[in-house]
């Protein structure tokens with residue numbers, strides 16, 4: 001079974017305006033409210049690809065109710081722990097590019113955290129666990145590390161999509177896959193990375209530190225996969241950018257969907273890259289037919 005964990009789910013409030021003026025009244029042209037959070041996005045894309053999975057995490061208040069109801073309408077299975085506060089609303093302002101304003105999220109008590117950790121005990125050898133996104137401030141920042149440490153030894157493949165220390169700390173425990181984007185990769189090493197060539201030495205270091213696979217997504221510059229001593233690059237198919245929120249999560253979901261079917265991480269990388277671009281070229285998220293249309297334009301080359 002595949003489980004995704006979103007410690008801090010959100011309603012993503014997408015807002016388009018013609019022009020944005022600071023300090024003035026701006027009228028919204030179009031708006032859309034979608035359940036979000038990185039693990040939830042992975043669940044959504046897996047569900048669209050016909051891969052059974054369950055979304056776990058913490059949800060609360062009227063926003064939490066909206067998130068749960070909307071996910072069930074989409075056919076996504078959930079098993080969230082309830083908290084008292086409201087799940088956050090993340091603003092995605094689409095004008096001259098995308099500006100994001102992400103909320104802090106509700107408090108989570110140690111009892112609620114324990115209920116979540118108890119839930120994880122149902123994991124079986126062979127299961128796959130996705131830990132994705134930021135964690136609310138109330139939670140210990142060793143949380144991802146502790147979970148990876150526990151479950152990797154139980155033959156669970158753990159995938160981590162997080163940033164900074166949360167990501168650094170999991171490496172010695174051999175996560176199956178991590179997926180920083182090039183900016184997050186640069187942050188880990190205190191450098192600025194702009195090209196795939198510049199990313200290569202740093203991706204290799206993450207493998208040396210323990211990750212089994214590393215995908216570095218680079219927006220319109222393509223993707224890199226690091227696996228053992230090998231490095232692979234995918235190009236980007238032709239298309240028009242509509243929304244890049246969740247494109248990275250789609251890469252993760254596409255990788256998983258293909259990997260569980262074929263067990264081939266290089267082919268899974270190609271499928272993940274197609275899913276990322278299919279989401280970037282859609283108003284919402286990718287669909288299976290669109291991924292399979294774009295994948296014909298994607299080549300994987302060893303670099």
Ligand SMILES: Nc1ncnc2c1ncn2[C@@H]1O[C@H](COP(=O)(O)OP(=O)(O)OP(=O)(O)O)[C@@H](O)[C@H]1O
Nearest residue numbers: 181217218219220241245246247248249276277280
């Ligand atoms: N402008 C774009 N044109 C084509 N493909 C894109 C574009 N932006 C993203 N993609 C595709 O989606 C992948 C993931 O995008 P990106 O590197 O922006 O991930 P991310 O920063 O983790 O995204 P997020 O956190 O919003 O989900 C890219 O590597 C690429 O395959």
Ligand SMILES: O=P(O)(O)OC[C@@]1(O)O[C@H](CO)[C@@H](O)[C@@H]1O
Nearest residue numbers: 036037038090102133134245246
């Ligand atoms: O604040 P976090 O947890 O780092 O990121 C949350 C988020 O920006 O990531 C997703 C896109 O990847 C969105 O659905 C969501 O709003």
